[in-house]
Amino acid sequence: MFFASDNWAGAHPAINDRLSRESTRFAAAYGNSELDKTVEARFNEIFERDVSVFFVSTGTAANSLSLASMARTGGVVFAHSEAHVIEDECGAPDFFSGMRMVPVEGAGGKIDPEKLSSRIAGYPQDSLHHGRAAALTLTQATETGTVYSLDEIDALTAIARKKGLPVHMDGARFANALVALGCSPAEMTWKRGVDVLSFGGTKNGCWCAEAIVFFNQDLARDFAFIRKRSAQLFSKTRFISAQFEAYLEGDRWLDLARHANTMADRLRAGIRTQNSSRLAWETTSNEVFAVLSKAAATSAENKGAKFYGWPVPLNQPDLVGSDETLVRLVTSFATTEEDIDQFLAICKAG
Amino acid sequence: MFFASDNWAGAHPAINDRLSRESTRFAAAYGNSELDKTVEARFNEIFERDVSVFFVSTGTAANSLSLASMARTGGVVFAHSEAHVIEDECGAPDFFSGMRMVPVEGAGGKIDPEKLSSRIAGYPQDSLHHGRAAALTLTQATETGTVYSLDEIDALTAIARKKGLPVHMDGARFANALVALGCSPAEMTWKRGVDVLSFGGTKNGCWCAEAIVFFNQDLARDFAFIRKRSAQLFSKTRFISAQFEAYLEGDRWLDLARHANTMADRLRAGIRTQNSSRLAWETTSNEVFAVLSKAAATSAENKGAKFYGWPVPLNQPDLVGSDETLVRLVTSFATTEEDIDQFLAICKAG
Amino acid sequence: MFFASDNWAGAHPAINDRLSRESTRFAAAYGNSELDKTVEARFNEIFERDVSVFFVSTGTAANSLSLASMARTGGVVFAHSEAHVIEDECGAPDFFSGMRMVPVEGAGGKIDPEKLSSRIAGYPQDSLHHGRAAALTLTQATETGTVYSLDEIDALTAIARKKGLPVHMDGARFANALVALGCSPAEMTWKRGVDVLSFGGTKNGCWCAEAIVFFNQDLARDFAFIRKRSAQLFSKTRFISAQFEAYLEGDRWLDLARHANTMADRLRAGIRTQNSSRLAWETTSNEVFAVLSKAAATSAENKGAKFYGWPVPLNQPDLVGSDETLVRLVTSFATTEEDIDQFLAICKAG
Amino acid sequence: MFFASDNWAGAHPAINDRLSRESTRFAAAYGNSELDKTVEARFNEIFERDVSVFFVSTGTAANSLSLASMARTGGVVFAHSEAHVIEDECGAPDFFSGMRMVPVEGAGGKIDPEKLSSRIAGYPQDSLHHGRAAALTLTQATETGTVYSLDEIDALTAIARKKGLPVHMDGARFANALVALGCSPAEMTWKRGVDVLSFGGTKNGCWCAEAIVFFNQDLARDFAFIRKRSAQLFSKTRFISAQFEAYLEGDRWLDLARHANTMADRLRAGIRTQNSSRLAWETTSNEVFAVLSKAAATSAENKGAKFYGWPVPLNQPDLVGSDETLVRLVTSFATTEEDIDQFLAICKAG
Missing domain, CATH: 3.40.640.10 (Type I PLP-dependent aspartate aminotransferase-like (Major domain))
Incomplete structure (x- = not known):
C-alpha cells in the first residue's frame, strides 16, 4: 500500500x-x-x-x-x-x-x-x-x-x-x-x-x-x-x-500510465461508496485526494500504508472536519488491485 | 578495443x-x-x-x-x-x-x-x-x-x-x-x-x-x-x-580499479617493448599516453580500436614526430587482456 | 508643481x-x-x-x-x-x-x-x-x-x-x-x-x-x-x-525631510477641504495619494503639474469613480508652498 | 604630487x-x-x-x-x-x-x-x-x-x-x-x-x-x-x-586628456635624462612606469608624493636592481607642471 x-x-x-x-x-x-x-x-x-x-x-x-x-x-x-x-x-x-x-x-x-x-x-x-x-x-x-x-x-x-x-x-x-x-x-x-x-x-x-x-x-x-x-x-x-x-x-509507457490511472479509478470509486471517507475533489490522473477520518488514516498507517497529508486549501477551510484529515494517494505502474482493495477495506472499517 | x-x-x-x-x-x-x-x-x-x-x-x-x-x-x-x-x-x-x-x-x-x-x-x-x-x-x-x-x-x-x-x-x-x-x-x-x-x-x-x-x-x-x-x-x-x-x-571497487590498472600496466609494458610506439610519459593509473606511428594508429582504428588523440604539450613540441600521433588509451574494469594484446599486435605490425 | x-x-x-x-x-x-x-x-x-x-x-x-x-x-x-x-x-x-x-x-x-x-x-x-x-x-x-x-x-x-x-x-x-x-x-x-x-x-x-x-x-x-x-x-x-x-x-537631513513632509501635510490639508478631490487613504510621509476628478487632473497637467497615476487597489475597486482618477503626489525638500497652493487651486477649480 | x-x-x-x-x-x-x-x-x-x-x-x-x-x-x-x-x-x-x-x-x-x-x-x-x-x-x-x-x-x-x-x-x-x-x-x-x-x-x-x-x-x-x-x-x-x-x-574631454598626456610626456622626458631613474618601458598615454632608486622613492614619499609600486614583470626579473623599485606614475587633467618638476627634482637628488 x-x-x-x-x-x-x-x-x-x-x-x-x-x-x-x-x-x-x-x-x-x-x-x-x-x-x-x-x-x-x-x-x-x-x-x-x-x-x-x-x-x-x-x-x-x-x-x-x-x-x-x-x-x-x-x-x-x-x-x-x-x-x-x-x-x-x-x-x-x-x-x-x-x-x-x-x-x-x-x-x-x-x-x-x-x-x-x-x-x-x-x-x-x-x-x-x-x-x-x-x-x-x-x-x-x-x-x-x-x-x-x-x-x-x-x-x-x-x-x-x-x-x-x-x-x-x-x-x-x-x-x-x-x-x-x-x-x-x-x-x-x-x-x-x-x-x-x-x-x-x-x-x-x-x-x-x-x-x-x-x-x-x-x-x-x-x-x-x-x-x-x-x-x-x-x-x-x-x-x-x-x-x-x-x-x-x-x-x-501508455500502458503503464493507464494501469496507474485505472488503479486510481478503482480507488476513487471505492472511496465514493464509503461513508467514512470522501474525495476532496475530483481528479482524473493517478493522484487521488481524499478526506479520511483520522481513525481510518491512523489505522491504515498502522497496517503499513504509506501516504502523505496534504495542506487544506486556504479557500476551502471547511473541507476537512475536526476528526478528519486530507491525504494525497498516488498510484503507479506498480500498484496492485490488492493494494487498493486492502486500503479501501481499512478505510471502510476505520 | x-x-x-x-x-x-x-x-x-x-x-x-x-x-x-x-x-x-x-x-x-x-x-x-x-x-x-x-x-x-x-x-x-x-x-x-x-x-x-x-x-x-x-x-x-x-x-x-x-x-x-x-x-x-x-x-x-x-x-x-x-x-x-x-x-x-x-x-x-x-x-x-x-x-x-x-x-x-x-x-x-x-x-x-x-x-x-x-x-x-x-x-x-x-x-x-x-x-x-x-x-x-x-x-x-x-x-x-x-x-x-x-x-x-x-x-x-x-x-x-x-x-x-x-x-x-x-x-x-x-x-x-x-x-x-x-x-x-x-x-x-x-x-x-x-x-x-x-x-x-x-x-x-x-x-x-x-x-x-x-x-x-x-x-x-x-x-x-x-x-x-x-x-x-x-x-x-x-x-x-x-x-x-x-x-x-x-x-x-578496488578490485575493479586494480583490474583497470593492471590492464594499463600490460599496455604500458607492451608499448615499452616496441619500436614503432612509445610511452609519451610515465603513468601509473588506468590512463596510458602513447606516441604511435600514424600508420599504426590508422590501422588500429580500421580494426575497430577506439581511442582519442591528445594535444601535444606546448612545452614538449618535439615529443611527437611528423609521422606520429599522440593518443590517450584508457582501460577500465571491462577491458580484457585480449583487447590489450590485440591492440599491441596491431601497433607492432603498424 | x-x-x-x-x-x-x-x-x-x-x-x-x-x-x-x-x-x-x-x-x-x-x-x-x-x-x-x-x-x-x-x-x-x-x-x-x-x-x-x-x-x-x-x-x-x-x-x-x-x-x-x-x-x-x-x-x-x-x-x-x-x-x-x-x-x-x-x-x-x-x-x-x-x-x-x-x-x-x-x-x-x-x-x-x-x-x-x-x-x-x-x-x-x-x-x-x-x-x-x-x-x-x-x-x-x-x-x-x-x-x-x-x-x-x-x-x-x-x-x-x-x-x-x-x-x-x-x-x-x-x-x-x-x-x-x-x-x-x-x-x-x-x-x-x-x-x-x-x-x-x-x-x-x-x-x-x-x-x-x-x-x-x-x-x-x-x-x-x-x-x-x-x-x-x-x-x-x-x-x-x-x-x-x-x-x-x-x-x-531631518530638516529637508521635515520640509517635504510639511509640504505633504499642506497638500493633504488642502485636499481634505475640497469637494472635487479627496485623499485615497491617509498618509504621514511625503507621499499623498489622492482621488481627483479627471477634469482636475487634466487641467493640472495642462498647467504643467507633473505626477503619475497609481493603480487602483484590487481590494478597493470602488475607491475611484468613473470620472475620477487615482494619483500619487510626492513632495520633496525642493517643493514650495506656492507649488502646493497652485496645485490645490487647480484641483478646486477643476 | x-x-x-x-x-x-x-x-x-x-x-x-x-x-x-x-x-x-x-x-x-x-x-x-x-x-x-x-x-x-x-x-x-x-x-x-x-x-x-x-x-x-x-x-x-x-x-x-x-x-x-x-x-x-x-x-x-x-x-x-x-x-x-x-x-x-x-x-x-x-x-x-x-x-x-x-x-x-x-x-x-x-x-x-x-x-x-x-x-x-x-x-x-x-x-x-x-x-x-x-x-x-x-x-x-x-x-x-x-x-x-x-x-x-x-x-x-x-x-x-x-x-x-x-x-x-x-x-x-x-x-x-x-x-x-x-x-x-x-x-x-x-x-x-x-x-x-x-x-x-x-x-x-x-x-x-x-x-x-x-x-x-x-x-x-x-x-x-x-x-x-x-x-x-x-x-x-x-x-x-x-x-x-x-x-x-x-x-x-580631449583637451583634458591632452593635458594629462603632456604631463606624462614631461615626466617621461625628465626621467630619460636622469641617471638615478629610468623608464621601465615606453608608454604614450598618461601612465608612466619608472624604475627609481629606493632612496629616491622614499624621498619622494617623504615629501608627499603619492604613487604605487608595480609588480616586476615575471619575464623581466632583471628589470629592477636590488636597490631599485618599479613604480607607476599616473597623470591627470589636474596634474601641474610644478608637480612634475618637483617630482623630477626629488628623483634627481635621490
Whole structure:
C-alpha cells in the first residue's frame, strides 16, 4: 500500500531488462552512441514531427533548464500558484533561468485564463522596473490530480502566443494526462502551442529518465551548452536512452500510465461508496485526494500504508472536519488491485 | 578495443544485479530510504570516520557543487591548468560556485607546490580588487594518468591549510589512484588534509554513481540545499545507493580499479617493448599516453580500436614526430587482456 | 508643481556646495580618503553605536546587496506585496541575493504580522523542497506613504527574531519616516531589531547618495567583496561621502525631510477641504495619494503639474469613480508652498 | 604630487559648474529628461553614427555589463592577461556575464594576434566540454600605459570577426588613447570593428561618469533590462548626463586628456635624462612606469608624493636592481607642471 508518491515505485521489469542488456557492452559517451541517436529519433515518431531531445537527471532539472532556454533578463515566468516550479524545487527554476516565478491562481490546480491575462498585463514588454513577461509554464497532469482539457490548454497558450511568450509544459506525469485525455502526444503539446516539454519517465516506470523535448527548435539552439554548464550531461547517457527505449517500445509507457490511472479509478470509486471517507475533489490522473477520518488514516498507517497529508486549501477551510484529515494517494505502474482493495477495506472499517 | 574512455564501459554485473533487485520494490524517495542510510553509513566505514555523503548525477556536478560548498564572494579556486574543472566542464564550476578558476602549472599533471604558493600569494584575503584565495582543488588520479604520492598531497594541502583554504579532491578516478598507491581511502584524503571529495563510481563499473564526501562537515551544513537548488537531488536516489552498495561491497571497487590498472600496466609494458610506439610519459593509473606511428594508429582504428588523440604539450613540441600521433588509451574494469594484446599486435605490425 | 517623484528634485545647495569644494582637490580612491573615514564615523554618531557603512549607487543596489549579505541557498525573503524589491527593481534583489522574494499582504502598505507568521511557517528551516525562510525586509516609509509605528516594527521584527531571520529595512525615505515618527534613528532601527538598513539620501536632497548601514556586523564581514563584485565600488567614493557629510551636517537631513513632509501635510490639508478631490487613504510621509476628478487632473497637467497615476487597489475597486482618477503626489525638500497652493487651486477649480 | 591614479583627481571646474546648475532644477528621473536625450544625441555626433548609450556607475560596471550584453552560455571572453577585467574587478565580469575570462599574453600590455588566434582555436563553437569562444575585449589605452595603433586594433578585431566574436573595448582611458593616436573616436572604434565601448569619463575630469556605447545595436536590444537588473540605473541619471555634457562640450574631454598626456610626456622626458631613474618601458598615454632608486622613492614619499609600486614583470626579473623599485606614475587633467618638476627634482637628488 505505497501511495506516498509514484516515485516510491521501482522500475518496470522491461526497463530493467533493457538496462541490464546495456550494461554488458561498450559505447560512446555523452550521448554520442548509436542507441542515443535511435532513441532521439523515436521521440520524433512519438510526437509526429522533428523535435530536439535532451536528457537530464531530475524533473527539477527538466523544468529549470527548460525555463533557462527561455531566459530573458528581467523576465518573469507565469505558473500556477501550486506548480512544482513554485512549491517544490527550492528555487532551482529561478537559479537556472535567472527569472522570477509569478504565481497565477486558478481552481482545480489549473491556471485561470482571465487571471493569466490580467497578470501578464502587469508585465508589458517595456516594463523596465516591474519586469517583463517572458514565459508561461503549465503542468499536465496538474499537481492536484486534475488534467487540462485540450481546449483549456488552447485557451492558455493562445494568451501566451498573443503576447509573444513561449510555453513550457511540465509533464512529470505526462503519460498519465495523455491516457486520461485519450489523445495523441502531438495533440496535447505542439498542436496546442506548447514549445518545450518536460517529459517525465521516472514516475512512470523508469528509475531515472527525464527528457526535455523542444518543439520550438529555436529555443534549443544553445541548449547543449545550457545542459552541460548545468552539470546535467551524463557521461553514460545511453543508460537513460536504454530506459527510454524500453519505456517507449510499443505502447508500454501508455500502458503503464493507464494501469496507474485505472488503479486510481478503482480507488476513487471505492472511496465514493464509503461513508467514512470522501474525495476532496475530483481528479482524473493517478493522484487521488481524499478526506479520511483520522481513525481510518491512523489505522491504515498502522497496517503499513504509506501516504502523505496534504495542506487544506486556504479557500476551502471547511473541507476537512475536526476528526478528519486530507491525504494525497498516488498510484503507479506498480500498484496492485490488492493494494487498493486492502486500503479501501481499512478505510471502510476505520 | 575500447580505449576512448573508461566511461565507454557499461556496468559491472554485480552492480547491475543489485540494480535489478532494487527495481522490484517500493521505497522512500529523495534519499530517505533504509538503503540510502545504510550506504551512507558504509562510507563512514570506508573512510574510517564520520562523513557526510551526497549523491549527484555527474562528475561535473560533484566537482562544481563541492566548490559551491566553499563559495566566497570574490574568491578564486586554484586548480592544475589541465584539471577537469578548467578544461572539460563548460564553466559549470564557475557557475555553481560563483568563483573563478585560477590555473596553476606543474609537470606531470600535478600542481607544483612552489607555483601554488606563488599563485596564492597573489590573492591575499584583503585583496578586494584582484580577488581572494578561497579553495584548492586537486585531481587524483590526474588527468594525465599520473598519481600524486601521499607526500605530494601533503605538500599541497599544507600550503592551503597555512592560508586557511579548504581543499577539494576530484576523485573521478579515485579508486585507480588508491590502488596505484596501495594506501587506504583515509590516508589519501582527510589524513592528508582533504576537506571534500568527489568520489567517482561511474568510470569504474557503475552506470551513474557520483558522491560528494565531506570530511569537513562544516562545509556540508547547507549542502542539502545547494544540491536541491542545483537540481541534483534524484527522487529515486536509492538506485544510486544500490549501485554504491554493490560497488563498495567487499573490495569490489578496488578490485575493479586494480583490474583497470593492471590492464594499463600490460599496455604500458607492451608499448615499452616496441619500436614503432612509445610511452609519451610515465603513468601509473588506468590512463596510458602513447606516441604511435600514424600508420599504426590508422590501422588500429580500421580494426575497430577506439581511442582519442591528445594535444601535444606546448612545452614538449618535439615529443611527437611528423609521422606520429599522440593518443590517450584508457582501460577500465571491462577491458580484457585480449583487447590489450590485440591492440599491441596491431601497433607492432603498424 | 513637480509631484511625480522626489527623485525629480535636484540637489540641495549645501550639498552641491560641498561637492564643489570636493572637486578641487586630490584624495585617495575607493573609499580610502580621510573624508570617507570621517563620514563613516558620522554614521556611528547618527545611530549611537558602531556600524559598518558602505556606499552604493542606487536604491535598488542598496536593497539588493543588503539582501545578498543575508543570502542562504534555497532561502526566501519576506516582503510586503507592494514593496520596491517586489514591484520596482526588475528582479535585481533575486539576482544579487539568489533568493526568492515572497510577498506578504497587509493593509496600508504594511506587512500584517499574522500573515507574516503564517507565511514564515510555510518555509521551515529544513524545508528542502519548498525553500526556507531567510530574511524579512520592511519598507519605512512604505511605498504607499504610510509609516510603521515603532510598535508595528517591533511586532514584525519579533516574529523574525523568533525564527532566526535577519531584518532589512528599505529606508529610501528613511528621513521622512523618522520625522513623521519624531523618534531617533536608533529607535527606529537597531533598537527595534533591524540588522541592515538601506539609508537613502538621493530622494531627500542628494544627487546620488545611498548607504547600506550594518548594525549586525556579522552580516558585513564579506560585504566589501559583495559590493566590489557587484560593480558598486565607486573609485571617487569621496564624492558620495561629501554629499553625506553635508546631508548629515547638523540636522540638515531631518530638516529637508521635515520640509517635504510639511509640504505633504499642506497638500493633504488642502485636499481634505475640497469637494472635487479627496485623499485615497491617509498618509504621514511625503507621499499623498489622492482621488481627483479627471477634469482636475487634466487641467493640472495642462498647467504643467507633473505626477503619475497609481493603480487602483484590487481590494478597493470602488475607491475611484468613473470620472475620477487615482494619483500619487510626492513632495520633496525642493517643493514650495506656492507649488502646493497652485496645485490645490487647480484641483478646486477643476 | 598625486601620481597614485588619475582617479585621485577631483572634477574639472566646468564639469562641476554644470553639475551645480543642474542641481537647482527638477527633471524626469531614470534617464527620461530632455538633458538625457540631448547628451545621448551628442554621442552620435562624437562617434559620427547612431549609437545606443547607457550610463552606469563604475568602470567595473561598464566592462561587466558590456560583456553581459554578449553573454553566451559556456562562452569564454579573451582578454589580455593584465586587463582590468582579469586583474582588478573582483570577478564582476564573470558574475554579470556568466562567462569565463581567458587571459591572452602579449608584450607591452597588448594582446598578441598570434596568441589570440591560437587561444580562440582552442574554443571552437561546438566545444561543449571546453567552452566556446564568445567575445574579445581590448583595453585602450592599456593597463601598462601603451596604446594600440589602429593597425594593431584592426589585426585583433579581424581575428575576432572571422570567428564571429563581438569585440568590446575597455576605454577607461579612452580619451588619453585617442589623443595619443591623434585619430577620431570613430576611427578608433567602430571603423576598426569594435562593437561595444566602455567610455570612461571619471578618470579624466568627471567625478562619476561612465557610459557604455553600443555601435552594434543588436547587442543593445535587451540592455536596458540588463542595466536595471544589475542595479545600475540611476534615478537622477541627469547628473551623469550633466557631467558628460560639460565633458564633451567643444573639445574639452580631449583637451583634458591632452593635458594629462603632456604631463606624462614631461615626466617621461625628465626621467630619460636622469641617471638615478629610468623608464621601465615606453608608454604614450598618461601612465608612466619608472624604475627609481629606493632612496629616491622614499624621498619622494617623504615629501608627499603619492604613487604605487608595480609588480616586476615575471619575464623581466632583471628589470629592477636590488636597490631599485618599479613604480607607476599616473597623470591627470589636474596634474601641474610644478608637480612634475618637483617630482623630477626629488628623483634627481635621490
